[in-house]
Amino acid sequence: MSDDIRRSRPGAIQDSGRDAIRYSRRGAIQLIGASALASLAGGIAPVARAGASPAASAAERLRALIEASEAAAQRLEPIPRNASARAPDDPAFVDPLSDAYFAALRSNVRRDWSALREIDRTALPAVDRLAYDVFRYRTVRQIERLRSGRWKVQRSVPLNASSGLHVQLADYVSGGGAPFATPADYEQGLQRLFGFSAYLGSTVSRLREGAGAGYLQPRLVVEHVLGQVDAFLGLPVERTPFYAALLRVPESIGAAERTRLEGAYREAISSSVLPAYARLRDYLRGTYLKRANEAPGRWALKDGDELYAAELQQHTTMLTTAAALHETGLAEVERYRSSMEAVRRDLAFGGDLAAFFEHVRSDPKFYFTRPEDLIARFEEIEGRIWKGIPRLFARSPRAPFEVRALPGVGGQRGTGYYRPGPPDGVAPGVLFFNMEMLGTRPIPTLETLTLHEGIPGHHFQNTLVLEDATLPSILRYGGLTAYVEGWGLYAESLGRDLGMFEDPWQWFGHLDMGMLRAVRLVVDTGLHAMQWSRQRAIDYMLANTSMAVRDVAVEIDRYISWPGQACAYKPGELKIRELRERAARRLGGRFDVREFHAQVLHTGALPLDVLEAKIDDWLAAAS
Numbered sequence: 001m002s003d004d005i006r007r008s009r010p011g012a013i014q015d016s017g018r019d020a021i022r023y024s025r026r027g028a029i030q031l032i033g034a035s036a037l038a039s040l041a042g043g044i045a046p047v048a049r050a051g052a053s054p055a056a057s058a059a060e061r062l063r064a065l066i067e068a069s070e071a072a073a074q075r076l077e078p079i080p081r082n083a084s085a086r087a088p089d090d091p092a093f094v095d096p097l098s099d100a101y102f103a104a105l106r107s108n109v110r111r112d113w114s115a116l117r118e119i120d121r122t123a124l125p126a127v128d129r130l131a132y133d134v135f136r137y138r139t140v141r142q143i144e145r146l147r148s149g150r151w152k153v154q155r156s157v158p159l160n161a162s163s164g165l166h167v168q169l170a171d172y173v174s175g176g177g178a179p180f181a182t183p184a185d186y187e188q189g190l191q192r193l194f195g196f197s198a199y200l201g202s203t204v205s206r207l208r209e210g211a212g213a214g215y216l217q218p219r220l221v222v223e224h225v226l227g228q229v230d231a232f233l234g235l236p237v238e239r240t241p242f243y244a245a246l247l248r249v250p251e252s253i254g255a256a257e258r259t260r261l262e263g264a265y266r267e268a269i270s271s272s273v274l275p276a277y278a279r280l281r282d283y284l285r286g287t288y289l290k291r292a293n294e295a296p297g298r299w300a301l302k303d304g305d306e307l308y309a310a311e312l313q314q315h316t317t318m319l320t321t322a323a324a325l326h327e328t329g330l331a332e333v334e335r336y337r338s339s340m341e342a343v344r345r346d347l348a349f350g351g352d353l354a355a356f357f358e359h360v361r362s363d364p365k366f367y368f369t370r371p372e373d374l375i376a377r378f379e380e381i382e383g384r385i386w387k388g389i390p391r392l393f394a395r396s397p398r399a400p401f402e403v404r405a406l407p408g409v410g411g412q413r414g415t416g417y418y419r420p421g422p423p424d425g426v427a428p429g430v431l432f433f434n435m436e437m438l439g440t441r442p443i444p445t446l447e448t449l450t451l452h453e454g455i456p457g458h459h460f461q462n463t464l465v466l467e468d469a470t471l472p473s474i475l476r477y478g479g480l481t482a483y484v485e486g487w488g489l490y491a492e493s494l495g496r497d498l499g500m501f502e503d504p505w506q507w508f509g510h511l512d513m514g515m516l517r518a519v520r521l522v523v524d525t526g527l528h529a530m531q532w533s534r535q536r537a538i539d540y541m542l543a544n545t546s547m548a549v550r551d552v553a554v555e556i557d558r559y560i561s562w563p564g565q566a567c568a569y570k571p572g573e574l575k576i577r578e579l580r581e582r583a584a585r586r587l588g589g590r591f592d593v594r595e596f597h598a599q600v601l602h603t604g605a606l607p608l609d610v611l612e613a614k615i616d617d618w619l620a621a622a623s
Helices: 003-007 034-041 058-075 099-116 126-148 150-155 165-174 183-212 219-233 241-248 255-291 304-316 322-346 353-362 371-392 435-440 443-453 458-466 473-477 481-492 504-529 534-544 549-561 569-590 593-601 608-622
Strands: 401-405 416-419 429-433
Touching (some): 150 183, 183 255, 219 549, 304 481, 322 504, 371 435, 371 593, 416 458, 435 549, 443 481, 481 608, 504 534, 504 549, 504 569, 569 608
């Protein structure tokens, strides 16, 4: 890790008086002054404490504030993190591009900041101090985003071909979390579709507004979104993801009601959703595409350098630079290449590393052709992993882990993603895998993929805190990319301790996936800060991984669509690894990796600096 990264550790935001926020735990890295806060807050008085009396303890007041804030945030989420927590009168869908959304978000942030300043952090128990730090970190980030005008800039360039709402909503309603158990659920789902149709219209409006102000997205992103929209428009109504819930109506809903709902959904999809997609398609193809940026990176966007710097800070929870991350990536690439060369020699492969990569890309023995075979392999790997879990973890989630097919327009999507279930300990966390990419996912990578996405990666990281109702909700439902993906990448490194990687090909697959995350640092910063072309990024990834050409193109296009996100994996993993090594040195023979993992996992997603402070406090108490 470069010195620039190692030194930059914002996150646990310290009090510096009522008139300023000091944006660093160990150094005054950024200051937001009283005048900036006043302009945002507009003189609003402290918020009522959501049921907590003036005599309530600091912890009670903080938790009441967090719960009120989380409830307000839930009302603004198009895809809620916890659908069961939504109130019956909450809107079925809120358009995140609308002026009403912006006004509500700004109002929420003002109230949160005003109320938080009335709580004495030093009077809080340890867990609540962590919740305070995360809540304050999040609030300050939102203040800065709103104050700087960055939120409105991002709203004017809303297309994201990797994880945009135009595809994520389809996943959500077709099996990715939306509840469909009662007639009321189906009625809410119907209203959600109308709201989503309005959002697609807002997308056109914001793109037009952004273009008028000189903010234009890359042509490549527009072309990919067009491909996805065309895929939806090419489906019959009953085969769209938006109708999927009607194919599994519970038996508790009577035949007459079922018939009525089926007709209502057909009408909503055919008369509202699909025409909204068509209007988006027509604007993109007929107007916007002609003006879109030819260059793929943020640097080519108006104010793009400032925006990319902020996106790197957002995803890494660190004050670092594109140059520092790029250098870290280059060093990690060389480290992985050395290990890959050792595997190549162990396997007595005659060609060089480039030939070795091509062998993995092209030999059919490395790929499944049937989804059921892939899922069976995932299940077999998971069974082996569970046997070793007690050696490394004192607690495991109650909820199971499953792999399912990605439900929507897989031919236009990436490999997939993990989504946790509700906090009931029964519904599974699910890895949605793109079954249309079987020919680009080598079998030697599947052990590592299971460790990252499932056991003990994202499934542990998400579900352990979801199932702990004693935690403040901000620790149960929060998400910070560096922590989340850093843990997933760290979890991959536990494979040998869990009985994985005994076969040299599986070990190569592990190295190949680690190499991917190192390459991401290089190509993401290359694309968005150093004016790399898309082809240069593709060539660099092909030269350093065994990924298939199509898979590489999908990856690179993901980074173009979602700047900075791919840069969070490695810094998060390196920080967790650094903290483990520190704990092992300090505790010596008393070091218990299960306790270290509990310290990292059991209070949810934290900014990296807050995590480091927590581990340091734990070590100080244990000394």
